[in-house]
Amino acid sequence: MRALMIRKTGGPEVLEAVTLPRPQPGPGEVLLRVRAVGLNFADILTVAGKYLSRPPLPLVPGMEFAGTVEQLGSGVSGLEVGQTVAALAGHGGFAEYASVPASAVVPVPESLSAAEAAAFPVSYFTAYFALRTLGHAQPGESVLVQAAAGALGTATVQVAKALDLTVIALASSEEKLALCRRLGADHTLLNSREDLVQAVRDRTDGRGVDLLTEVVGGEGFASSLQMLAPLGRVLVIGAASGQTSQLVAQTLMRGNQAVIGVWVTPLAADPVRMREASGFLSELIAGGQVRPVIGRTFPLEQAAEAFAFVTSRASTGKVILEP
Ligand code: NDP
Structure with missing residues (x-):
């Protein structure tokens, strides 16, 4: 072969x-x-x-x-x-x-x-485990999705909408943002904007987002923390830039915030978690909410x-x- x-x-x-x-x-x-x-x-x-x-x-x-x-x-x-x-x-x-x-x-x-x-499998189970299993997303909360037009990003936008979250999608071109809107993103922003932190705050009544999927890494991680609401959760899923990020743990205290690592592989090896995720996602596919x-x-x-x-x-x- x-x-x-x-x-x-x-x-x-x-x-x-x-x-x-x-x-x-x-x-x-x-x-x-x-x-x-x-x-x-x-x-x-x-x-x-x-x-x-x-x-x-x-x-x-x-x-x-x-x-x-x-x-x-x-x-x-x-x-x-x-x-x-x-x-x-x-x-x-x-x-x-x-x-x-x-x-x-x-x-x-x-x-x-x-x-x-x-x-x-990879994109949708990761999106589900990140938002629901680890991020404990609640209906009505907001999520900022980085690289939202990518493989994981498009899955995350769809799963987030199915969980009744308000989605702010970030991507690097207008064409990519148009795709995110077609998938149901409520707000779309170019990730190159100088005023990105303020733009995210403006779209969340000044609070910041409840959840944020961090897939880019590098120095932008500091801005991710600035976009986070009190009790907010950053889901660290990847570092597409190839750069790791530094965190001063004590900065999380003021807002009672959390930074959570996400890796689909060990979660996917757990049959109980997989059955639960499969059941949820299969229904969404059958209902046409996810494709x-x-x-x-x-x-x-x-x-x-x-x-x-x-x-x-x-x-x-x-x-x-x-x-
Ligand atoms: P994508 O299809 O999302 O492609 C990567 C995207 O990342 C690009 O389109 C780009 O979006 C963005 N990006 C930002 N900076 C860079 C850079 N310097 N070089 C390349 N891309 C960049 O890929 P995947 O969906 O496969 O993966 C997305 C991320 O999620 C990766 O970091 C991956 O490792 C991670 N991942 C982690 C999983 C886990 O279990 N932890 C599971 C699945 C994915 P834009 O142009 O809009 O900025």
């Missing part, structure tokens, strides 16, 4: 087109014919050797993908050959076939295309171009690779 592999970490040039034997599903595993791969910032960081987890090399990257069930390993029940499912597997998706533990399979509503199914936004689609062999498309901030929604 065709696959992309890395033998060392680095830029997208370390992705190597290879031919590998088709994997065999071991006990408790499911063999999928991969139809679409959701490209995540995490894949780019994994290839660069900068992600939260450092899997051993050589490695076929690709943490999130959708495909049809080709073969079931021994002991697997509840899945059928031919069924379309998504997988949240950590790696292995940049290939024609992938064998994944049954626990990594995410059932997807039939109404989703393969690309939409591949765009679903993954697909950006551009690239053939798998053009993964390096797809990486550059995302890191150059040109992408909207989820970028898809097709093996």
Whole structure:
């Protein structure tokens, strides 16, 4: 089968087109014919050797993908050959076939295309866990969503609206902000505005926001704290700028505020949390309130171009690779 592999970490040039034997599903595993791969910032960081987890090399990257069930390993029940499912597997998706533990399979509503199914798990579970499980979002509260036109951002805007939150969406271009408005964002602001903190305060009766998804990192984190209401929660989800942020913990005391780290991987490994999140999100998809936004689609062999498309901030929604 065709696959992309890395033998060392680095830029997208370390992705190597290879031919590998088709994997065999071991006990408790499911063999999928991969139809679409959701490209995540995490894949780019994994290839660069900068992600939260450092899997051993050589490695076929690709943490999130959708495909049809080709073969079931021994002991697997509840899945059928031919069924379309998504997988949240950590790696292995940049290939024609992938064998994944049954626990990594995410059932997807039939109404989703393969690309939409591949765009679903990481962004939507992260948005749900961040806002509801960790952020304890309450109806009527406000949330500021950074990089709101991106893969995670578009999911966060949709999930936030479904939770009855007022959404302030930030992005770097008017075109991206228009997409956020189409998804239901109540207010949209260019993230380059000099007066961003004041603009956010003006849209929240001077209070600031109750929740804020921090995905950019770097020095802007100080402004994020200035935009936060009393009892507000910052959800630290990523650092797309590649820059980490500093925090003086005592500054949180005055406003009884909280900064909360978010990583979807360990939460997704908890079947109870996943069942709850799946139930909530499936209903939203069935009701048409939530639909993954697909950006551009690239053939798998053009993964390096797809990486550059995302890191150059040109992408909207989820970028898809097709093996
Ligand atoms: P996106 O599709 O959102 O693309 C990244 C976006 O980040 C860009 O479009 C851009 O939006 C913004 N950005 C700001 N500064 C930069 C920069 N210097 N370089 C590149 N992009 C920049 O990607 P994802 O949805 O895959 O991920 C978004 C963030 O969320 C990442 O930091 C990722 O690691 C994190 N994440 C974390 C998860 C977790 O479990 N903790 C799960 C999923 C994602 P704009 O041009 O509008 O500023």
